[in-house]
Amino acid sequence: MKTLENQTLLYDEDCPLCSLYTTGFIKAGMLDQNGRKPYCNLSNEEQDFVDVKRAANEIALIDYTTKTTTYGIDSLIKVIGFSFPWIEKIIAAKPVYFLLRKFYSFVSYNRKVIIPAQAKENKLECVPDFNYKYRSLFIGFALTITTFVLFGYSNLILNIPKSTITRELIVAFGQIVFQSLFLFKFDKQTILNYAGNLMTVSLMGSLILMPILILSQFMQLPQMIILGWFAGTVLIMFLEHFRRIKILKLPFYLSFTWIIYRIIALFLILN
Incomplete structure (x- = not known):
């Protein structure tokens, strides 16, 4: 399986589902050992090329080589598609992409009511906008x-x-x-x-x-x-x-x- 290197997913550490699938990407070899990082540990330098507000709504994938970031379903497509190009082609079909994007937003914007977390002081919180x-x-x-x-x-x-x-x-x-x-x-x-x-x-x-x-x-x-x-x-x-x-x-x-x-x-x- 091909590994997408030097790229890191920012995930919500208070979301068990987010933690589960990002860990799965690393264990499956789709991302390297530095392939995931809690959103709350985002450095000041990284915030220069990451839209912090958007990253709270849509999981962000940082490319440290180009210092660019992709978000949401596009991040997941990039990770999965690198190892399985045929899956990327299926997801890229407009009807499939549209439905997956809507489903992702449905889950992401509601993840704090599905699994609520206690607010932590002095911490960059990965809390989605109220939609x-x-x-x-x-x-x-x-x-x-x-x-x-x-x-x-x-x-x-x-x-x-x-x-x-x-x-x-x-x-x-x-x-x-x-x-x-x-x-x-x-x-x-x-x-x-x-x-x-x-x-x-x-x-x-x-x-x-x-x-x-x-x-x-x-x-x-x-x-x-x-x-x-x-x-x-x-x-x-x-x-x-x-x-x-x-x-x-x-x-x-x-x-x-x-x-x-x-x-x-x-x-x-x-x-």
């Missing part, structure tokens, strides 16, 4: 997945009325509206940032419920397992929500209103 379009798309994506998973799982529980997509959509979206009522003193960006984290927690819960949904297609599961798994999922979601509230430095009572909403929703469903 209303991609944040709204992420919330919509998580809302859709959550709605369909809740629809499927609710129908496994025999003691509640049969579920509908509309009901589960109202329940999932209603959580955002209900929680936002307790953030009326905050600006729109803070509310949307919280909503993104809120829906990440819901998405995480949906993924935890998926194994039971899949198993139920092949066997009859006892109600004890279905209810117990659901209760365990809610507990994990509550703890994760509480952890994120601390990171975001938002009022702690949001975790308790999160529980109150679910109790209210269950009461309305049962009645």
Whole structure:
């Protein structure tokens, strides 16, 4: 495998996915041992030929020979294409390139709500700009997945009325509206940032419920397992929500209103 030498990817060290794939490039021999570097360790000299603001949004690849920098999906194409030219040709096709670029932006602009990190003082932070379009798309994506998973799982529980997509959509979206009522003193960006984290927690819960949904297609599961798994999922979601509230430095009572909403929703469903 050909190695792209004397070039370094600047990655967000607080993003496990960024760390994973940059490490993978080095282990695979696609980059040399100096092929990655945390964004926060960017030197003053490097900042002369790196757009620091853009590099926080799109992973930057520094070419130390020419002292030039490429960004985002183009950086990844350059690394992968050097070892696999045929992949570069496929990605270079306009429809493929367009879709990959949009997908990259979708993940990059939302990575801090997917995996939030505690802000560190006196450190150059790799924090992407707030993008209303991609944040709204992420919330919509998580809302859709959550709605369909809740629809499927609710129908496994025999003691509640049969579920509908509309009901589960109202329940999932209603959580955002209900929680936002307790953030009326905050600006729109803070509310949307919280909503993104809120829906990440819901998405995480949906993924935890998926194994039971899949198993139920092949066997009859006892109600004890279905209810117990659901209760365990809610507990994990509550703890994760509480952890994120601390990171975001938002009022702690949001975790308790999160529980109150679910109790209210269950009461309305049962009645």
